[in-house]
Amino acid sequence: MAKAEKELKTEKSNKRAKIMKTKKKNKVDLPIPSIIPQEGEKKEQVVNAENEAKIQKSKKRAKITKTKKKEKCDRPIPSTIPQEGEGKNQVVRPAGESGEIELNDDLATDGKRERESNYANKKVVVTGMPYTATEQDIRDFFEKIGIITKMRLTLFPDTGNFRGLAFLTFKTMESATKSLELDGTKMGDRYIKVERCRQDPPKKRKSEFLGEPEQIEGCLSVYIGNLAKNITEDGIRNFFDKSKITSIRLAMNKKTKKSRGFGHIDFKNSKSMEEALKKNQTEFHGKPIKISYAAPNKS
Numbered sequence: 326m327a328k329a330e331k332e333l334k335t336e337k338s339n340k341r342a343k344i345m346k347t348k349k350k351n352k353v354d355l356p357i358p359s360i361i362p363q364e365g366e367k368k369e370q371v372v373n374a375e376n377e378a379k380i381q382k383s384k385k386r387a388k389i390t391k392t393k394k395k396e397k398c399d400r401p402i403p404s405t406i407p408q409e410g411e412g413k414n415q416v417v418r419p420a421g422e423s424g425e426i427e428l429n430d431d432l433a434t435d436g437k438r439e440r441e442s443n444y445a446n447k448k449v450v451v452t453g454m455p456y457t458a459t460e461q462d463i464r465d466f467f468e469k470i471g472i473i474t475k476m477r478l479t480l481f482p483d484t485g486n487f488r489g490l491a492f493l494t495f496k497t498m499e500s501a502t503k504s505l506e507l508d509g510t511k512m513g514d515r516y517i518k519v520e521r522c523r524q525d526p527p528k529k530r531k532s533e534f535l536g537e538p539e540q541i542e543g544c545l546s547v548y549i550g551n552l553a554k555n556i557t558e559d560g561i562r563n564f565f566d567k568s569k570i571t572s573i574r575l576a577m578n579k580k581t582k583k584s585r586g587f588g589h590i591d592f593k594n595s596k597s598m599e600e601a602l603k604k605n606q607t608e609f610h611g612k613p614i615k616i617s618y619a620a621p622n623k624s
Contacts, residue, residue, distance in 0.1 A: 443523060443524055444521045444522065444523055444524065445494075445521075445522040445523065445524055446498065447474075447494055447495045447496070447497065447498050447500070447501045448492060448493065448494045448495075448501065448521075448522040449492075449493050449495075449501055449504050449505065449519055449520060449521055449522055450490070450491070450492050450493075450519075450520055450521075450522045451463075451490070451491050451492075451493060451517055451518070451519050452489060452490045452517065452518045452520075453489055453512075453515050453516055453517045453518050454487075454489045454490070454491065454512055454513075454515065454517055455489065455512060455513035455514060455515050456486060456487055456488065456489055457487075457513070458487060458489075458512070458513065459487075460476055460478065463476065463491060463493070464476070466507075466512055467493065467504060467507070470495070470500055470503050470504045470507070471495050471496060471497060471499070471500025471501075471503065471504070472495065472496040472500065473493050473494065473495055473496075474494050474495065474496050475492075475493070475494035476491060476492070476493055476494070477491065477492040478490075478491045479491065482548070482550055482587070482615070484550065484551040484613070484615055485550070485551070485605070485606060485613075485615035485617070489515070492522060501521075504519055505519050505520070505521070507519050508520070538617060538618050538619070538620040539618065540618045541618070541619070544618070544619060545571075545591060545592045545593070545594065545595060545597075545598050546589050546590065546591050546592070546598075546618075546619040547589065547590050547592070547598060547601060547602065547616055547617065547618060547619055548587070548588075548589055548615070548616070548617050548618070548619050548620065549561070549587060549588055549589070549590060549614060549615065549616055550586065550587040550614070550615035550616075551586060551587075551612050551613060551614055551615045552575075552584055552586045552587060552588070552609070552610070552612070552614065553584070553586075553609075553610035553611065553612060554581075554583045554584050554586065555583065555584070555610075556575070556584045556610060558573045558575070560610070561573055561575075561590070564604070564609055564614075565590070565600075565601050565604070567597075567600050568592055568597035568598070568600045568601045569592060569593035569594065569597045570590055570591070570592060570593070570597070571591045571592060571593050572590075572591045573588065573589075573590050573591075574588050574589045574590075574591075575587075575588035576588055589619055601616060602616055602617075602618075604616060605617070
């Protein structure tokens, strides 16, 4: 009896050992996983995965942008393309597969006409001429260009001398255009500049006027210029001894108390004023005096 129990226990123990041995063998035969996170590497693997996702997202975005650009380039050229400075008046159209753009002739002509309207017809302005040049000298200089129908010289207000600038109007537009070829040529000992004259007249400075001012009705005043600094009212009255003077207004330097070289004279009647005008450019204290009708004040 004791022997039978001992054999039963031994059989159970052998059976249990066999089962454990089988379990261990099955555990060893399991496949090794492709990624076995080690301690300290889990965080690095997460970061790498995030970077990979960002790269894929960036590539996708770049592909979308490239597609949009291609679609934009494939669009047809619009029939109207405003150019800088031309606005909506500049119309263009495609010219075949070459992609060249051709201007609309009618609108291009209109733009040219608009620019031409900014300039005076047949008129040019000439600067840099010798101060000693006369009206005849200027006509002779432009004789080969064409006929000058009108000429206006600008003068220094204090001396009345030519200041080297003149406005010339030619008989034909062709002559006016041809005169531009003389730009930069030498006249006497100076090089002149010839330009087309704009419609808007140049602004006058306070210290000068263009050409000779006309007499204002009822005004009995004259302008006198190119005066010596030491001039006195008594000296002026003696110079105009044949005219009846009511008042003399000299422009004086506040610091030196001397004459600034110009002034105005008021006369009693028009006869006295006209008599004084006859002395224009005559010598007075060693200088040619300038006398003209007084210019009106700007309102």
